[in-house]
Amino acid sequence: MTEAGPLHAAALAVVHEAAFPPEEVWDEAAFAGLLGQPGIFGLLDRRGGLVLARVVLDEAEILTLAVVPSARRRGLGRALLAAALARARERGATAIFLEVAAGNAAARMLYTTAGFEPVGLRRGYYADGADALVLRRALAPEPHESEQQEPEQQAPEQQLG
Numbered sequence: 001m002t003e004a005g006p007l008h009a010a011a012l013a014v015v016h017e018a019a020f021p022p023e024e025v026w027d028e029a030a031f032a033g034l035l036g037q038p039g040i041f042g043l044l045d046r047r048g049g050l051v052l053a054r055v056v057l058d059e060a061e062i063l064t065l066a067v068v069p070s071a072r073r074r075g076l077g078r079a080l081l082a083a084a085l086a087r088a089r090e091r092g093a094t095a096i097f098l099e100v101a102a103g104n105a106a107a108r109m110l111y112t113t114a115g116f117e118p119v120g121l122r123r124g125y126y127a128d129g130a131d132a133l134v135l136r137r138a139l140a141p142e143p144h145e146s147e148q149q150e151p152e153q154q155a156p157e158q159q160l161g
């Protein structure tokens, strides 16, 4: 997995074109423009996958995630998503959002099993009129993930009460 900059825009566009229907494809200029903006980062996997995300203050957003058809169902999408979540957390995000077409069963299953939950609905969001679900996942470390947190100790009076 490579950190993608504007110089990777052509390769990113090839992956996007293979993964999305024509009306949703982002071209080389679109990727170059996005990756030149502050807060946006991208990851490119040479097996044929990409993810772009944006971090603004403590909130992140997945802008696009794509795996070419010939590389699907081998864990690449999940790996790209996990890497983007980790980077967003490193950059200070405590929550991450995304939009997914209500009828995109593959992506919805991926996001649900990655801990995303629906928080909104955008009717007619996509060019074809499809609705988008807005999904959210917290990124703050869970208490059990923290190495510094001591196990909770109960005071003796609480134990008696």
Ligand SMILES: CC(C)(COP(=O)(O)OP(=O)(O)OC[C@H]1O[C@@H](n2cnc3c(N)ncnc32)[C@H](O)[C@@H]1OP(=O)(O)O)[C@@H](O)C(=O)NCCC(=O)NCCS
Pocket: 019, 020, 064, 065, 066, 067, 068, 071, 072, 073, 074, 075, 076, 077, 078, 079, 099, 100, 101, 104, 105, 106, 107, 109, 110, 111, 113
């Ligand atoms: C969504 C997408 C990125 C998944 O990529 P992938 O590399 O095939 O995903 P993975 O192999 O990591 O699969 C992860 C999980 O997603 C779910 N999933 C993926 N494809 C699925 C499908 N066709 N049907 C049902 N669930 C599916 C499964 O839960 C899967 O876990 P499992 O294989 O253990 O059952 C890919 O299908 C894609 O590029 N689609 C077109 C673009 C798109 O819709 N992007 C998301 C826009 S929000």
